[in-house]
Amino acid sequence: MNNFAPLKNIRVVLCETSHPGNIGAAARALKTMGLSQLYLVSPQRFPDPEAAWRASRADDVLAAAKVCDSLDEALAGAAFSVACSARSREVAVPEVTVREAAAQLIEVARTQAVAVVFGNETYGLTTAEVNKCRLIATIPANPRYSSLNVAAAVQVFAYELRMAAGGQVPRGEPRVMAGHEEVESFYAHLEQTMVETGFLNPEHPKKLMPRLRRLFARAQLEKEEVNILRGILKALGKPKNRD
Amino acid sequence: MNNFAPLKNIRVVLCETSHPGNIGAAARALKTMGLSQLYLVSPQRFPDPEAAWRASRADDVLAAAKVCDSLDEALAGAAFSVACSARSREVAVPEVTVREAAAQLIEVARTQAVAVVFGNETYGLTTAEVNKCRLIATIPANPRYSSLNVAAAVQVFAYELRMAAGGQVPRGEPRVMAGHEEVESFYAHLEQTMVETGFLNPEHPKKLMPRLRRLFARAQLEKEEVNILRGILKALGKPKNRD
Numbered sequence: 097m098n099n100f101a102p103l104k105n106i107r108v109v110l111c112e113t114s115h116p117g118n119i120g121a122a123a124r125a126l127k128t129m130g131l132s133q134l135y136l137v138s139p140q141r142f143p144d145p146e147a148a149w150r151a152s153r154a155d156d157v158l159a160a161a162k163v164c165d166s167l168d169e170a171l172a173g174a175a176f177s178v179a180c181s182a183r184s185r186e187v188a189v190p191e192v193t194v195r196e197a198a199a200q201l202i203e204v205a206r207t208q209a210v211a212v213v214f215g216n217e218t219y220g221l222t223t224a225e226v227n228k229c230r231l232i233a234t235i236p237a238n239p240r241y242s243s244l245n246v247a248a249a250v251q252v253f254a255y256e257l258r259m260a261a262g263g264q265v266p267r268g269e270p271r272v273m274a275g276h277e278e279v280e281s282f283y284a285h286l287e288q289t290m291v292e293t294g295f296l297n298p299e300h301p302k303k304l305m306p307r308l309r310r311l312f313a314r315a316q317l318e319k320e321e322v323n324i325l326r327g328i329l330k331a332l333g334k335p336k337n338r339d
Numbered sequence: 340m341n342n343f344a345p346l347k348n349i350r351v352v353l354c355e356t357s358h359p360g361n362i363g364a365a366a367r368a369l370k371t372m373g374l375s376q377l378y379l380v381s382p383q384r385f386p387d388p389e390a391a392w393r394a395s396r397a398d399d400v401l402a403a404a405k406v407c408d409s410l411d412e413a414l415a416g417a418a419f420s421v422a423c424s425a426r427s428r429e430v431a432v433p434e435v436t437v438r439e440a441a442a443q444l445i446e447v448a449r450t451q452a453v454a455v456v457f458g459n460e461t462y463g464l465t466t467a468e469v470n471k472c473r474l475i476a477t478i479p480a481n482p483r484y485s486s487l488n489v490a491a492a493v494q495v496f497a498y499e500l501r502m503a504a505g506g507q508v509p510r511g512e513p514r515v516m517a518g519h520e521e522v523e524s525f526y527a528h529l530e531q532t533m534v535e536t537g538f539l540n541p542e543h544p545k546k547l548m549p550r551l552r553r554l555f556a557r558a559q560l561e562k563e564e565v566n567i568l569r570g571i572l573k574a575l576g577k578p579k580n581r582d
Contacts, residue, residue, distance in 0.1 A: 121488060121491070124487075124488060124491070125487075125488075125491055127481060127484045128480050128481055128484055128485060128486065128487045128491075129480060129481060130480075130481040150488075152486070152488070153484060153486065154484065195502070235498065236498075236501055236502060236505060237371050237372060237373075237501070238370060238371055238372060238373040238501075241370045241371055241396060241397065242371060243371065243395070243396070244367075244368075244371045244494070245364060245367060245368075245393075245395070245494075247491070248364070248367070248368055248371075248490070248491060248494040251487070251488075251491040251494055251495060252494060252495055252498050255478065255479075255495050258479055258480070258481075259438070259479060289575065290571060290574070293571075293574040293575050293577065294574060295570060295571055295574035295575075304567065307563075307564065307567060308564075308567065311558050311560070311561075311564050312558065314557065314558045314559065315554050315555065315557040315558035316557065317554070318554075320550075321550065321554050324547065324550060324551065325554075327538060328533060328536075328538055331533070331536040331537060331538035332532070332536050332538075332575040332576075333575075334536070
């Protein structure tokens with residue numbers, strides 16, 4: 097099974113959004129993370145050119161958005177739901193971080209529909225809305241200013257969902273690492289060159305070679321890089337032309 | 340020490356941003372996660388009412404933003420820098436996820452200034468800009484549409500920085516990283532030495548310097564290591580005694 101298949105089972109619900117720009121930006125945030133289901137409960141202005149502009153090339157997600165009259169309608173058929181909230185609150189629902197919530201959502205979404213719910217820009221989710229969900233997720237934030245823009249919160253949540261599903265960066269070509277003997281020969285060449293130029297006194301070597309070994313060990317030298325470095329040492333070791 | 344103190348040592352650099360709304364949204368994203376240093380390299384429109392509107396109550400971060408003429412100016416004094424890029428690319432800099440990059444940034448930011456760099460909305464960062472950084476961070480994304488809005492990318496990165504700061508216990512001695520100018524001077528010294536010995540033909544430089552930059556970027560050079568390397572170059576560059 098494709099690691100990212102559960103993302104198709106996740107709907108993102110925006111309640112009573114005031115600014116159409118935020119709806120467009122949320123659509124874009126979903127698509128960048130491989131989500132596609134956007135539900136809008138009583139948006140104040142939608143559709144709107146500002147939403148289309150901010151959606152950029154996520155116009156397909158925006159066009160497919162479902163407009164609902166109530167949160168109940170948006171949650172119909174969902175097997176699990178999470179309310180995203182900036183603040184801790186006195187409600188009948190357990191609270192976790194967005195990272196923990198994402199892991200739980202992905203687990204359920206392997207087989208069933210799930211939802212993440214976001215509130216209005218100014219007053220967030222009402223207590224009644226939060227109580228319709230199974231879990232509250234908070235995004236850890238600056239206690240003096242924890243008010244993320246709603247589309248920014250959707251982006252963070254969608255990112256954590258993708259990470260939980262198994263989001264790894266594809267890493268191009270595998271690196272061809274230098275072999276043990278090649279690296280040791282390079283160190284010997286480097287040391288010899290330093291001795292010849294007087295930079296390293298073999299009677300008092302101090303910590304010079306161990307330090308250089310540590311530096312190059314961190315770099316995890318590739319085969320071709322060792323060849324380049326030895327080429328440089330060889331060129332430097334040659335007598336110069338004196339005109 | 341306060342876990343979140345390193346966040347004060349992190350500057351976020353936006354290069355050639357087109358839309359002032361994104362600058363404002365980035366300021367808000369920083370403040371929600373406890374960051375405060377915003378640097379703007381040649382913004383197209385700034386200051387601007389749209390920036391102020393999107394910043395919301397992060398107007399203090401926006402007012403303190405530093406406008407710079409070049410990326411070098413924005414990175415001056417930074418001991419470590421990370422380029423944020425949507426795509427894998429052929430550059431002289433190692434690549435990690437934003438989560439890994441955040442952990443490394445927090446580690447260095449306990450004692451020194453560090454930077455995270457974001458590109459223009461349309462064309463991202465140039466290769467020359469990426470090559471001035473020590474690491475590339477990519478945000479895992481939908482391969483069919485990986486184009487996060489720049490302020491959304493800043494939000495995700497700032498969130499991971501806060502998560503990394505909050506979850507960590509400082510380990511052992513902090514490393515004293517080489518500053519941006521020191522590393523660039525070392526590269527210049529290395530290149531000049533290679534040209535003088537004939538190893539590098541300035542008419543046909545091929546990929547030699549980018550390869551060497553990539554190698555040393557992976558090593559994340561410390562201040563003292565740069566001093567050693569330059570000492571070696573200096574010793575090798577001297578005329579030899581011929582007995």
